[in-house]
Amino acid sequence: MKRVSINWVYPFWGSRIIFFLFIVVVLFIDLYFLPLIALKLSINQILLICSIEILLSSLFVFGQFNRSKYLKQKKLFKFIKLNQLYITQITETKEKKYIETLEMEWIENKEDTSTFTIRVYNIGGLLSHKVNDLGSKLEAYLGKKLISNTKQLTYTDYTFELIKDERLKVSDLNLEKDRNSTVIQLTKKISYDISKSPHGLTVGTTGSGKSMFLNYKILQYASIGADIYICDPKNADLSLLRYVSGFPEDNVAVTSNQICKILRVVNTKMMNRYDKYFSGQGSFGKDFTDFGLKPIVVFIDEVTAFVKVSDKKIAEEAMSYLYNLVMMGRQVGVLIEASLQRPDASILDGAIRDQLGCRVALGNLSEDGYRMVFGSNFKDYKSIQIKGGGHVQIDGKMTLPTYFETPFFDKNFDFLKELQKYY
Ligand SMILES: Nc1ncnc2c1ncn2[C@@H]1O[C@H](COP(=O)(O)OP(=O)(O)OP(=O)(O)O)[C@@H](O)[C@H]1O
Ligand SMILES: [Mg+2]
Structure with a gap:
């Protein structure tokens, strides 16, 4: 345009x-x-x-x-006029002359039609300082929510939400058993494929909704027919899965030794899959879905708590398995879903973080916290008031964190009964 x-x-x-x-x-x-x-x-x-x-x-x-198209351009023109995004000079003949003006463009996003972008060009003139400063003004002027703002060398892109996203209700989902898909839906608009963006990280202070979100993911993985392992060092919400009949008792761990054992077992399973399916030339470029394999997923609630309370040797051994799984698991469908109360640089270094396909920060985090989870200098984080509200970034699908709300659990929704359907 x-x-x-x-x-x-x-x-x-x-x-x-x-x-x-x-x-x-x-x-x-x-x-x-x-x-x-x-x-x-x-x-x-x-x-x-x-x-x-x-x-x-x-x-x-x-x-x-x-x-x-012209009406959209007219809207931008009015915005430029309203905010005086130009510089004028009066000539000798008393005429008004524009000596500099900001240039804007309305871009329809072809890959994601539920958003549109306003691009503001930076020509390096006197108005340059205004180019990166128009987010909230554009938001108010267009009446649309700003999702992201990306600064490039010669322009800044402001991306807005055209169609409002909606929170899912877990009770409305009704997932079919053994569904033949590796897609996890997070909101009406946001979804991702675990074979393309493997592993998940959920960070948030106490009460921000981490366990609820992991519960939701457990339902999603269970409906895919995944082999689920639970590590719950707090022996709280997730360990309740042992009450689901048919759920293997050995797949639930609460003590440090048990957790370390599960990670070792899953690590062996991962290596076995590599040996069995991915050692020949024919496996080039393939992943677990090409062999009809179901994912194997380890849920670890509160990794920091686990590391802090465990014997140093056990913690070290467990963490080495964990890193191995994160680094090598994708192709063979062995995945990690971890939660942390506080992003801790000693546990979550940049190399590991970048392997985690679905990164979520629930509630409000410090600037440092956000940087540890998302690894960017993005600063436009929305202040979170709602339980289960936060930001998500999906590797390969989003360039910047986006506000979202985790699927809503009704007060009378029976999670364990629902999970029983898949066993
Ligand atoms: N998706 C949701 N749907 C409905 N209620 C939610 C949701 N997320 C959070 N809540 C509410 O917030 C409370 C705390 O959530 P949750 O136990 O998941 O937090 P947490 O981050 O795991 O906390 P902790 O770190 O203490 O374990 C829940 O008991 C529930 O009332
Ligand atoms: Mg919890």
């Missing part, structure tokens, strides 16, 4: 009023004027008038087709 500046003018062929006036004039000419003077005009002259009419009509039809 064409850039808009203070010099922009609405194309007359996009105007409805002028189009209707044109129709009236054409009708007047063709029905009244031409018959009146027909005898005095040669056939060539009449043909010329008709050709001009057809040409102009085509231009107007084109204009009407592009009207929505």
Whole structure:
């Protein structure tokens, strides 16, 4: 779409009023004027008038087709005018002259049609400092929620939500048993494929909704038919899975030794999968879904608590398995879903973090905390008031963290009963 500046003018062929006036004039000419003077005009002259009419009509039809585009440009033009995003000078002849103007462009996002982007160009002039400072003004002006703001060398992109995202309700989901998909839906709009963005990290202070979110993920993995392992060093919410009949008792661990054992067992399973399916040439470029393998997933609630309370040797051994799983698990479908109360640099270093496909920060984190989870200098974090509200970034799908709300559990929703359906 064409850039808009203070010099922009609405194309007359996009105007409805002028189009209707044109129709009236054409009708007047063709029905009244031409018959009146027909005898005095040669056939060539009449043909010329008709050709001009057809040409102009085509231009107007084109204009009407592009009207929505022009209206968007007009909106940007008004924004530039309203905020005086230009610099003027009065010339000697007392005329107003624009010596600099910001340029903006309205971009439809083809990959994600539920958003659109306003690009503001930076030409390195006197108005440069305003280019990165228009987020909240544009938000108020357009009445749309700003999702992200990306600064590039010569422009800044402001991306807005066109269609409002909606929180899912767990009780409405009704997932089919053994569904043949590796997609996990987080909200109406946000979903991701665990074979493409493997492993999950959920960080949040106490009460922010981490366990609820992990419960939701357990339901999702269970419906896929995944082999689920639970490590719950707090012996709290997640360990309750042992009450689901048919859920293997050995898959639930609460003590340090048990947790370390599960990680060792899963590590062996991972290596076995590599040996069995991925040692030949034919496996090049394939992943577990190509062999019809179900994911194996280890849930670890509160990794920090585990490391802090465990014997140093056990903690070290367990963490080495964990890192191994994170680094190698994707292809063979062996995944980790971890939660942390506080991002801790000694546990969550950058190399590990970047392997975690779905990173979530629930509630409000410190600036450092956000940086540890998302690893970017993004600062526009929304303040969170809602339980289960937070930010998510999905590797390969999002370039910046996005606000979202985890699926909602009704007070009377029976999680264990629901989970029983898949066993
Ligand atoms: N998705 C949700 N749907 C409904 N209620 C929620 C949701 N998320 C959080 N809550 C509410 O917030 C409370 C705390 O959530 P949760 O136990 O998941 O927090 P947590 O982060 O695991 O806390 P802790 O670190 O203390 O274990 C829940 O008991 C519930 O009332
Ligand atoms: Mg919890």
